[in-house]
Amino acid sequence: MGEEVKSKGEEETWMVESKEWYLLSYAPHGVPTTDHLKLRSVCLSLSPQSIPHAHLAIETLFFSIDPYLRSRFTGNLDGLYFPQFELNQVITIFGIGRVKVSNDSKYKEGDLIMSASLLVAEYCVIPSSEIFGKIDAASGISLPDYLSSLGVPGFAAWLGIEVVGDPKPGSNVLISAASGGVGMIAGQLAKIRGCRVIGSTGSDEKLRLIKEEFGYDDGFNYNKETDLDAVLTKFFPNGIDFYLDNVGGKMLESVLNHVNKYARIPLCGMISQYNQVWTERDGVRNLLNMVGKEVRMEGFLLKTHFNRFGDFAKEMEGHMKEGRVKSKIKINTGIETFLDSLNSLFSASNIGKVLIQVKA
Amino acid sequence: MGEEVKSKGEEETWMVESKEWYLLSYAPHGVPTTDHLKLRSVCLSLSPQSIPHAHLAIETLFFSIDPYLRSRFTGNLDGLYFPQFELNQVITIFGIGRVKVSNDSKYKEGDLIMSASLLVAEYCVIPSSEIFGKIDAASGISLPDYLSSLGVPGFAAWLGIEVVGDPKPGSNVLISAASGGVGMIAGQLAKIRGCRVIGSTGSDEKLRLIKEEFGYDDGFNYNKETDLDAVLTKFFPNGIDFYLDNVGGKMLESVLNHVNKYARIPLCGMISQYNQVWTERDGVRNLLNMVGKEVRMEGFLLKTHFNRFGDFAKEMEGHMKEGRVKSKIKINTGIETFLDSLNSLFSASNIGKVLIQVKA
Numbered sequence: 207m208g209e210e211v212k213s214k215g216e217e218e219t220w221m222v223e224s225k226e227w228y229l230l231s232y233a234p235h236g237v238p239t240t241d242h243l244k245l246r247s248v249c250l251s252l253s254p255q256s257i258p259h260a261h262l263a264i265e266t267l268f269f270s271i272d273p274y275l276r277s278r279f280t281g282n283l284d285g286l287y288f289p290q291f292e293l294n295q296v297i298t299i300f301g302i303g304r305v306k307v308s309n310d311s312k313y314k315e316g317d318l319i320m321s322a323s324l325l326v327a328e329y330c331v332i333p334s335s336e337i338f339g340k341i342d343a344a345s346g347i348s349l350p351d352y353l354s355s356l357g358v359p360g361f362a363a364w365l366g367i368e369v370v371g372d373p374k375p376g377s378n379v380l381i382s383a384a385s386g387g388v389g390m391i392a393g394q395l396a397k398i399r400g401c402r403v404i405g406s407t408g409s410d411e412k413l414r415l416i417k418e419e420f421g422y423d424d425g426f427n428y429n430k431e432t433d434l435d436a437v438l439t440k441f442f443p444n445g446i447d448f449y450l451d452n453v454g455g456k457m458l459e460s461v462l463n464h465v466n467k468y469a470r471i472p473l474c475g476m477i478s479q480y481n482q483v484w485t486e487r488d489g490v491r492n493l494l495n496m497v498g499k500e501v502r503m504e505g506f507l508l509k510t511h512f513n514r515f516g517d518f519a520k521e522m523e524g525h526m527k528e529g530r531v532k533s534k535i536k537i538n539t540g541i542e543t544f545l546d547s548l549n550s551l552f553s554a555s556n557i558g559k560v561l562i563q564v565k566a
Numbered sequence: 567m568g569e570e571v572k573s574k575g576e577e578e579t580w581m582v583e584s585k586e587w588y589l590l591s592y593a594p595h596g597v598p599t600t601d602h603l604k605l606r607s608v609c610l611s612l613s614p615q616s617i618p619h620a621h622l623a624i625e626t627l628f629f630s631i632d633p634y635l636r637s638r639f640t641g642n643l644d645g646l647y648f649p650q651f652e653l654n655q656v657i658t659i660f661g662i663g664r665v666k667v668s669n670d671s672k673y674k675e676g677d678l679i680m681s682a683s684l685l686v687a688e689y690c691v692i693p694s695s696e697i698f699g700k701i702d703a704a705s706g707i708s709l710p711d712y713l714s715s716l717g718v719p720g721f722a723a724w725l726g727i728e729v730v731g732d733p734k735p736g737s738n739v740l741i742s743a744a745s746g747g748v749g750m751i752a753g754q755l756a757k758i759r760g761c762r763v764i765g766s767t768g769s770d771e772k773l774r775l776i777k778e779e780f781g782y783d784d785g786f787n788y789n790k791e792t793d794l795d796a797v798l799t800k801f802f803p804n805g806i807d808f809y810l811d812n813v814g815g816k817m818l819e820s821v822l823n824h825v826n827k828y829a830r831i832p833l834c835g836m837i838s839q840y841n842q843v844w845t846e847r848d849g850v851r852n853l854l855n856m857v858g859k860e861v862r863m864e865g866f867l868l869k870t871h872f873n874r875f876g877d878f879a880k881e882m883e884g885h886m887k888e889g890r891v892k893s894k895i896k897i898n899t900g901i902e903t904f905l906d907s908l909n910s911l912f913s914a915s916n917i918g919k920v921l922i923q924v925k926a
Contacts, residue, residue, distance in 0.1 A: 277858075287858030454854060476854045484823075489849015494814060494836045497865035498637075498647030504863070505856035 220253035226296045226327030227544050232281025235482050237552070242279060243297070243545050250329050257309040263331050264303035266324055270353040271538075271547045271560040272387065275299065276480040285484065286475075286507075296325045300358055302341065302349050303330075310334035318343055320352065326544055328564055347526065354533040354559040355522055359387030361508055362474055364518045366450045367395040370472040370506045373448040375400030380442070380461060381422075383452035385412035385534070386551075387559035388474055390420050392450050394531045397421050401448070404441045406457065408554035415557060419532060429554060434460040445469075453478045455488035462495045473505040481552060534558030539566050580613035586656045586687030587904050592641025595842050597912070602639060603657070603905050610689050617669040623691050624663035626684055630713040631898075631907045631920040632747065635659065636840040645844065646835075646867075656685045660718055662701065662709050663690075670694035678703055680712065686904055688924055707886065714893040714919040715882055719747030721868055722834055724878045726810045727755040730832040730866045733808040735760030740802070740821060741782075743812035745772035745894070746911075747919035748834055750780050752810050754891045757781050761808070764801045766817065768914035775917060779892060789914060794820040805829075813838045815848035822855045833865040841912060894918030899926050 225247050233242040252263040277286040278297070291297045301324045305317040313319070313334060323336035341352055354360060366388070373379055379396045383389045384405025393416060396403045405416040405425035416422040424441060431437045438446070438460055445466035451458055454476025461471070479487050496503065525531035536556055538547045541564050550556040585607050593602040612623040637646040638657070651657045661684045665677040673679070673694060683696035701712055714720060726748070733739055739756045743749045744765025753776060756763045765776040765785035776782040784801060791797045798806070798820055805826035811818055814836025821831070839847045856863065885891035896916055898907045901924050910916040 285852075285854040285858055287855070458853070459849075473853070473857045475857060479854050484852045484854065487851040487854070489819075489851040490853055491847040491849040492645075492844045493818070493833070493850055493863075494645040494839050494844065494847070495647070495865075496863065497833045497835055497867065498645055500865050500867055500870060502862065502864040503853075503856065505858070505860050507857065507860055510860060 220251050220256070222250050222252055222329050224248055224250045224327050224329040225541050226325060227541070228296045229279055229291045229293055231293065232279055232290070234280050234282065235486065237481060237549055238276070238279065238545065240545065245542060245544075250331075252307050252329065252331075254307055254309070257307050257331055260310050260334050261331055262305050262310060262313055262319075262334050262337070263307035263329065264319070264321075264324065265306050265329055266301060266303045266327065266541075266564045267318075268349055268353055269299045269301040269324070269326065269544070269562040269564065270358050271544075271551065271562060272300070272358050273475055273477050273480060273551050275548060276552070280483075282483070285479070296327055296330075298323050299326050300324070300353070302352060308334075313337070313340075318349070320357075326541070328541055347523070350535045350537060350559075350561055351526065351533060353561055354387065354535050355391055355526055355531055356519055357559075358508065359559055360391050360522055360533075361511075361515065361518050362388045363391035363395060363450075364522065365506055365508065365511050365514070366472040366474050367392055367399070368518075368521075369511060369514065370504055371448055371450065371470045373399060373401050373470065377401045377447040378442055378444060378466070379403045379448045379450070380406065380438075380446050381450045381452070382406045382457050383477055384416045384422065384425055385420070385557050386452060386477075388452055389450070390416065390534060390558055391531060393420050393422050394525075396448075396450075397423075398525070398530055406453075412557055415534065419534065428457070435463060438464045450474060451476065455479055455490075459488070459490045459492055462490065462492045462501070465495060465499045465501050467499050469499060469501045471501060471503040473503060477552060535561060537561045537563050539563050580611050580616070582610050582612055582689050584608055584610045584687050584689040585901050586685060587901070588656045589639055589651045589653055591653065592639055592650070594640050594642065595846065597841060597909055598636070598639065598905065600905065605902060605904075610691075612667050612689065612691075614667055614669070617667050617691055620670050620694050621691055622665050622670060622673055622679075622694050622697070623667035623689065624679070624681075624684065625666050625689055626661055626663045626687065626901075626924045627678075628709055628713055629659045629661040629684070629686065629904070629922040629924065630718050631904075631911060631922060632660070632718050633835055633837050633840060633911050635908060636912070640843075642843070645839070656687055656690075658683050659686050660684070660713070662712060668694075673697070673700075678709070680717075686901070688901055707883070710895045710897060710919075710921055711886065711893060713921055714747065714895050715751055715886055715891055716879055717919075718868065719919055720751050720882055720893075721871075721875065721878050722748045723751035723755060723810075724882065725866055725868065725871050725874070726832040726834050727752055727759070728878075728881075729871060729874065730864055731808055731810065731830050733759060733761050733830065737761045737807040738802055738804055738826070739763045739808045739810070740766065740798075740806050741810045741812070742766045742817050743837055744776045744782065744785055745780070745917050746812060746837075748812055749810070750776065750894060750918060751891060752834075753780050753782050754885075756808075756810075757783075758885070758890055766813075772917055775894065779894065788817070795823060798824045810834060811836065815839055815850075819848070819850045819852055822850065822852045822861070825855060825859045825861050827859050829859060829861045831861060831863040833863060837912060895921060897921045897923050899923050
C-alpha cells in the first residue's frame with residue numbers, strides 16, 4: 207500500500223477529463239439515436255502507477271468510421287457476426303492515437319500507434335497487445351491516409367480486388383458505393399489491373415468525383431434511376447464479369463440478371479441492409495442465375511487475411527507514392543460527432559472515407 | 567439422281583414408325599401439360615441412302631430425366647440459361663441408343679452410344695459428332711447405371727463434392743433433395759470423404775432410404791417440419807460446413823442462418839424454383855451472413871467440366887465395383903411416359919434417378 211500513497215497534488219496532475227461514447231441500448235433496426243449511444247464525460251487518471259503492466263495510456267487522435275460498426279449494436283448476431291458491444295460499456299473502434307504513458311518497453315511516450323481496440327473516448331488505457339502497428343511520423347503519409355487507403359477501407363478494397371476477386375484485364379467491373387471508403391479505392395485498383403470500371407453512386411456530385419478524381423470509366427447515380435435493369439443494360443452491353451458488392455439487396459439482384467459466365471462477386475459488405483433485421487431485408491430472388499452462369503459469390507472479412515496486411519501496405523504505399531491511388535477523406539471534428547458520422551455512412555450525404563479527428 | 571432410285575419395296579423395309587415429343591408452346595411457370603409438350607407419331611426412313619455423311623440412325627433405348635430439362639421450355643433465358651427448345655421441334659435429351667445405320671466409319675450397327683443430343687423419339691438421325699461415348703456391353707455395368715451413377719446426376723454429384731465443394735473429413739454436410747438422382751450419389755461421396763452427412767428429403771420413405779441404403783448419418787422429411795430453423799439446429803448443433811444445394815429458396819435461406827465460418831455452398835440446381843418466373847421466386851434475405859461467415863457459394867454446370875469426365879468415370883466405376891456407391895433408379899416404360907416422368911421430378915413422388923426405357 208505504501209508505494210501507492212501519493213499527495214493529492216501529484217495525482218491531480220495526471221487526471222484528465224475524457225468524453226466517451228457508451229452503449230445504452232441495442233438498436234435492432236432503423237437509424238441509431240442517442241437512445242442507443244450516449245456521450246458522457248469521465249475523469250481518468252493517467253498516472254504511471256495506474257497503468258497496468260503491458261498497458262498503454264493513449265490519447266486518441268483519429269477514428270475510422272466504418273459501416274461494420276453498425277452491426278455491433280443490433281443486439282443479435284446475424285449478418286456480419288461481429289461480437290456485440292456490451293451494454294453500458296464504452297464502444298471500441300479502429301483508429302490512431304498517441305502514447306501518453308507506457309508500461310511496455312516496446313512503446314514510449316509520443317509514439318503514434320494504430321489499434322482496432324481504441325475506445326471511442328478522448329483517452330483510454332489498453333493492453334499493448336491490442337496495438338496493430340506503430341506509425342512512422344517521417345513516412346510522408348498523413349495520418350488520415352493511414353486510416354483510408356492504408357487502413358480498413360483500403361485493405362478491404364485490396365482484398366476484394368487482389369485476393370478474393372482477381373478480375374482479369376479487360377473485365378467489365380461494377381463497384382457499388384463507388385465513392386465510399388472501400389469503393390473509391392477498389393475502383394482505382396481495378397483500373398490499375400486494366401479493367402473497364404463502372405461505379406454506382408448515390409448523387410451527381412459523387413458521380414462526378416468517381417469519374418474525375420478516381421478514374422472510373424463511367425457510372426450512374428442510382429437515386430436518379432427508376433429502372434436498374436435498364437441502367438445495367440446501358441452500361442454493360444457485354445454483361446458484368448465482376449461485381450464488388452458493398453450494398454446487397456436490390457442492386458445485387460439486378461446484377462445477377464446481367465452477369466456473364468464465371469462472374470465473380472466478392473461480398474465486402476451490404477450497407478443497404480444493416481439497419482434492418484434480416485427478415486425485413488430485400489430477398490434476392492434470382493440466385494438460380496448463379497447456376498446457369500456458374501457465378502462465384504464469396505464473403506470476406508479483414509481479420510481472416512491479416513497475414514496479408516504487410517503485402518497490402520507495401521503495394522498500396524507504392525500506388526500512393528506514384529499517384530495511382532488517391533483518396534477522398536471527410537474529416538469530422540470532435541468526438542461529439544460520432545453518432546452523426548456513423549449515420550452519415552448510411553445516407554447519401556457522405557463522400558469518401560469518413561474519419562473523426564478527436565480534437566480540433 | 568440414278569443412284570438414289572430405289573424400288574418402293576426396298577425403301578419400305580427401312581421405314582419405321584417413331585413416336586416423338588415436340589414443343590407446342592412455352593410454359594413460363596407451373597406444371598407443364600400436353601398444352602406445351604405433345605406426343606406425335608411420324609414415319610421415318612432409316613435407309614442408308616437417307617443418312618447424311620457423318621450421321622447415325624439411332625434406336626433410342628433409355629432417356630435420362632433431369633430437372634434442367636424443365637428450364638429449356640420456359641421461353642425465357644433466366645436461371646439456368648440453357649438454350650430454349652424451339653417451337654414445333656422435337657425436344658432433345660441425354661440418353662443411350664443403339665446404332666441402326668452408320669454413315670461414319672467409327673461406328674457400326676449395334677454399337678451402344680451415349681449422347682446429350684438424342685431426340686425424345688423412338689428413332690432419330692444425329693451427327694456422329696454429338697456422340698458422347700460408346701458403351702462397352704461387356705463392362706458389367708447396366709445401361710441404367712450409365713445414366714445414373716455414371717451419367718448426368720453422378721457427374722453432377724461428383725463435381726459438387728470433389729471439384730467445386732471439396733469438403734474436409736469431419737465436415738458437417740447437408741444435402742437437399744437427398745434421395746434424388748444427384749443427392750443420393752453426393753451423400754455417398756461425402757461419406758467416403760469422412761464427412762458427417764445429413765439429408766433433407768420429401769417423404770418418410772425417402773428418409774428411410776437415405777439412411778438404410780445410401781449411408782447418410784441422419785436426415786429429415788421437410789414436409790413434416792414446420793420450422794426449418796429448429797430442424798437445422800437439431801441436426802447441426804455445431805453448424806453447417808458444407809451444403810450441396812439442389813433446391814434453392816427457403817432451404818437455402820435457412821441454411822445461411824446455420825453456416826459455419828468458411829462454409830462452402832456449391833449450387834447444383836434449384837428444383838424448388840424451376841416452375842416459377844424469377845420475380846415470383848422466394849427471395850433469400852440473409853445473404854449478409856455470407857459476409858460475416860465468409861461463405862463461398864458457387865454455381866456449376868456439367869458442360870464446363872467435361873474435360874474431367876474421364877477422371878470421374880474411372881473413380882465412380884471403382885466405387886461401384888467396390889460397392890461403395892449404390893443407386894436407386896426408377897424406370898418408367900414407354901416414351902409415352904415422358905411428360906409424367908419429367909413432372910415427377912418436381913413432386914414428392916419419385917425416388918432416386920428417373921429414367922425412361924423407351925420400349926418395354
